[in-house]
Amino acid sequence: MTLLRSLAAGVGLAALATSALAQSAPSAEEIAILRAQVQALSARLEQLEAQSQTAAQAAPLAAGSPAAVTATAPRPVQTAATTPAPAAPSVDWSTGIPELRSPDGAFTFKPRIRIMVDATATNGSDFGARNIAGTELRAVRLGGQGKLGGGLSYWAEGDLADNTISLNNVFVAYTRKFAGNDLEVSFGQRLNDRGLEGGTSEDQVPFLERSLMISTLSAQRGAFGVGVSSKLTGANWHASLSVTGDAVGDGVTNDTTTVMGRVHWSPMKTEKGFLHLGAFGFIEDLTPFATLPSRGITIDSHFNDNLRLSTGAYANPKGAKTLGLELGGVRRSGWLLAEGGRRVVETASRDFDQNGYAISAGWFLTGETPPLSTRTGTWQRPKVLKPFGTEGYGAVEVVGRYDFADLSDNPTGGEGDAWVLGLNWYPTNNTRVSAHWSAWSVENRTGAFLGEDSGNTALLRVQTGF
Template identity: 75%
Template sequence: MILPRSLAAGVGLAALATSAFAQSSTPSAEEIATLRAQVQALSARLEQLEAQSHAPVATAAAGTPAPVAAPAPRPTAIAAAPAPSTVDWSTGLPELRSPDGAFTFKPRMRVTTDLSTTFGSDFDNRNLTGTELRGIRIGGQGKIPGGFSYWVEADFADNATNVNNAFLSYSTKLAGRDLEVSVGQRLNDRGVEGGTAEDQVPFLERSLMVSTVGPERGAYGVGVSSKLTGSVWHASLSVTGDAISDGTNNDSVTLMGRTHWSPLKTEDGFLHLGGWAFVEDLTPSATISSRSLIVSSRYNDNLRLSGGAYANPKGSKGLGLELGGVRGPGWLMAEGGKRVVETAARDFDQDAYAISAGFFITGETPPLSSRTGTWARPKVLNPLGTDGYGAVEIVGRYDNADYSDNPTGGEGDTWLLGVNWYPTNNTRVSAHWTAWSVENRTGAFIGDDSGNTATIRVQAGF
């Protein structure tokens, strides 16, 4: 705080006087003159200091004050943009992604367990009850920059290990449609059931038609496959050899193509039309032994349909047709076909067909794709949890296979009724009952026979 200037002058004058009079009680004229001069000098100095102290105030009052620089703001941290998520759990298993999304990897897993019982057969050895680990499938798939993707998986079933899908694909656009070209081993595109993964077919086993009308190498072959997909149609073509083998014999060669079209598509459903064909060239060392077709349950190896043996086979060719559709929560599908086995002696016909249907009593849309013509997993409207109980589907099927053009070939058919409960998108519990009839002309169980098989399956697939 600054003292008033007059008070400061008085204090100074008092101090000087006290100093002077302290030395002599009666000052002389010379001392008084000296004292007066000191006081005047002090007063002048005080006036000078007072003028300097008022100068900034006067300047500020007379003009605009000089701008004062505002204090520099404190630097604040700039929030960095969050990096893209590198793990996606939306499908139940983690899908790993690089930060730019160019590389991905997703594990694949499937576990299937069955409890099966067969009764009513005239052969006691066919009346079996037991449990089976139907299959454990483990693998992975992912994407690579440049439009490439890969898929590798192995199946552990029937006390054996098999490589199923194992291929590298390239995807691009052709005239606005999706084109995929793959090299390696992958599931045949052969009908609705035949072109669908086992865990996504509405039934516990594929139909007798799928087992009958197909190349000798089975459902898989190593080679080149291509698929062109539009909004309501697709077409595929493949050239393949045998499935993965030991490399001790020449491969057979199979040319196979399929197309389907889903016309009359509305918000409530669509019509499905399709067809497929193949031509198979068998090597001279090939043999066609008696096919052993699953009739109802894979667990019961004593319950099979024998297709008969064929000497000196040269090749085979097959043709299949598809007709069905989806309407609301229901679906219907009919598939049939013929295979002709060419031998040195003559040609033999093999005929088969299947008619199947289903209905989701919980209102789900049947997961038959109008783009690919194959089944997928259903999208459960109310998954099992606090407020949900899952999806419930009623399914039925009749299928028939006839190998009787060959004197050693058999005949068989089945009637199936089942319930599929999907607690979530990735889980399924099924209870299916089958009434079957089989006539074999070769093997351990020759003659007409009929009976029933009931199977309960618990499955999880990702």
């Protein structure tokens, strides 16, 4: 405002000078009028300056009020950058096969693939028909599994073997926490939880064929049955219970009914290893059968149908009871396991015993930890330390087994045993090349190959599984 007053004074002087130039001798009256006008203009300017200072002092308070903020805040501008885009589905390749996931992770889908190709030869038998060689697609399995949200999941897969298609694991499951542990209840068909070897998927067992003991202590309906299964799993233990019928019914008679349970515990767990303890058992209602036909149990060669151990037939069966025990452990890169048990077939005339046991061991020459799960009590795929083609040459495991089965309590039942020595090479976690050799002996009391016999079988397998 000082500048304005100076300007006003300048204007007044300019007016006086202009008047002086216009009139060489202004009158006293004219000078007095001009002076009064300048004084009035200066007073008005002083008044305006006082009002301006009062408004400046009130401005900071007004700026902090909600009204001022509302009035002065800039309006947000909606642009594509500030609008969140919807999350896209993801694909996880960490296991070597794509797993599709919804944006929230509630729904997933992962394909399942398994291919097993065999080449085998048997010789040394007294029966020429048993000394045969050939190749076989041992199994080609396709399917998928995933989550459905809300604790629900599914699994469905089919298997092509022996030029026939069959369904294997096909079920819907519900999983939740129970007392700090994992509880799973499934409805449908899934692999029996029948011992360590019998409860493991076929492509993850260290040997190329299941032992005589596991095949002997098998339910009449086989390794699969449709029904309800439950499993409670802790940090180093699990317990399971299932009630199932047949895998495939004939639609004319009742199914057999099987109630099966298993428990396992892995105590003394340290960084160097652990102990494995387990037991399994099941009871069967066999009344739909008038006669149980003789079963042929594989002896280290799925390809050679002439090399089988016969169980013998059972007339008027009523039921069966089975009990098996497991003892073993892991120490650094080695493992040792013993499994055995008895199955009693109850008939109208009397009961018949079926016995079997197996002792097996293995060692990873390349330092891997044996993939025996302390949570589920089953074999898993090994975690190869140096996969082939990237850092090293894969994992190498030496395995050996002796197994025995005695069905001779039945006059038409046989008896057999086998020594197996094998080498497993795992180029990656999901691939395996195995060469196994076995020396076997068998005595059958029924069928085309009667009496005692012995020989050896060589088996080579290439497989992959996801």
